[in-house]
Amino acid sequence: MEIGGINLVVLVASLMVAAVPILLAAIGELVVERSGVLNLGVEGMMIIGAIGGFIAAVTTGSPVLGFLGGALAGAALSAVFALLTLVFLANQVATGLALTLFGLGVSSLAGQGYNGIKPPHTGDVPLGPLADLPVLGPILFAHDWVVYFSIAMVAATWWVLKATRIGLVLRAVGESHEAAHALGYKVNRIRLLAILFGGAMAGMGGAYISLVRVPQWVDGITAGAGWIALAIVVFASWKPWRALIGAYLFGGISQLQLNLQAAGSVIPVEYLSMAPYLVTILVLVIMSSGRGRAGLNAPAALGQNFHASR
Known part of the structure; x- marks a missing residue:
């Protein structure tokens, strides 16, 4: 099936792969923000994960x-953010931005000597005759295990947040840390675990870029994927399944502009290349507005530091 020289089956299959790093980072950040913490250092954690995983x-x-x-x-790297914001009560926005700059610098230093080296191959999951099915085979059954893992994490996160006591406590901390503390919950401990989970997911997303998507190491390899992940969390209104849809939309845009360029389309591909970043800027501007955050149903305590002595 081709339209304008673009194979739709290949496009859909490739967008699922392109969405994996963004989806993993977005799911991790979604959990962090549901606990009431705003970590803008996703880009830094992703690129640290990219070089750490590559090495x-x-x-x-x-x-x-x-x-x-x-x-x-x-x-x-997320533990550093937790130390500064949970223990020393540093501003979460400023700390997250500093974390990104720190991650970019450290990854560049650690990556010296790894340019031009190919990592070991991550093979597809052997699903036998399912992969040979027309249309559905290439789209659903011809991917590596991380693609399926990312979808499984979306389902698991949705279930934990919606149907378990852990999810209820996490959401309670994000809505009102003072009320949660009054009920006897360890607010900082809960937020620490959420931050570590978010960092691990972002790091794994970064590793996917350097091990599968590229696969090689170059400075700045994440190319803004962490900022897109932040935008997707807001776009999804802090709901896991909407984050999946948002990641696939962003992945589709990135793959579409590559396919249009390969097909020799007259549409300037620069417009499609700009689209994810323009949307990122837009949602971050909305998020910075108190009225916008309320309209998007953001966690009430998002970005607010907590100290038990208050």
């Missing part, structure tokens, strides 16, 4: 250990 995979020869290394690297 781990190249050193061990195992892509699985590479993804684990990326998750640990992202979680380690």
Whole structure:
């Protein structure tokens, strides 16, 4: 099936792959923000995860250990954010921005000597005859395990937030940390676990870029994916399934502009290239407005520091 020289089956299959890093980071940040913490350092955690995962995979020869290394690297950087905001009560917005700059610098330093090296291959999940089905085979059954893992994490996050006590407590902390503290919940401990989870997911998303999407190491390899993930969280109104749709829309836009360029379309591909970042700017501007945040049903305590002595 082709329209204007673009194979729709290949386009849909490729957008699912392109959406994985953004989706993983968005799901992690969604959990963080539902706990009442605003971490704008997603880009920094993603690129730290990208280099951490790349080094781990190249050193061990195992892509699985590479993804684990990326998750640990992202979680380690998020722990720095947690220390500054939960213990020292630093401004969350300023700390998140500083975290991104720090991550970009550290990744550039750590990546010296890894340019031009190919990481071990991450193969597709062997699903036998399902992968040979017309149309559905290439779209649904010819991907690596991380694609399916990202979708599973969306379902798991939705279930935990909606149907479990853990999710109820997390949402309560995000809505009113003072009320949650009065009920005996450890607000900072809950937020710390959420921040570490968000960092691990962002780091794994970054590792996917350097191990599968590119796959190689270059400075600035995430190219703003963390900012898009932040926009998707707001676009999704802090709901996991909407984050999946948003990630696929952004992934589709990025793949469409590549396909249009390859097909020699007369439509300037620069417009499509700008679209994700323009939407990112728009939602972040809306998010900075108190009225806009209320309209989007943002967690009431989002971005507010908490101290038990208050």
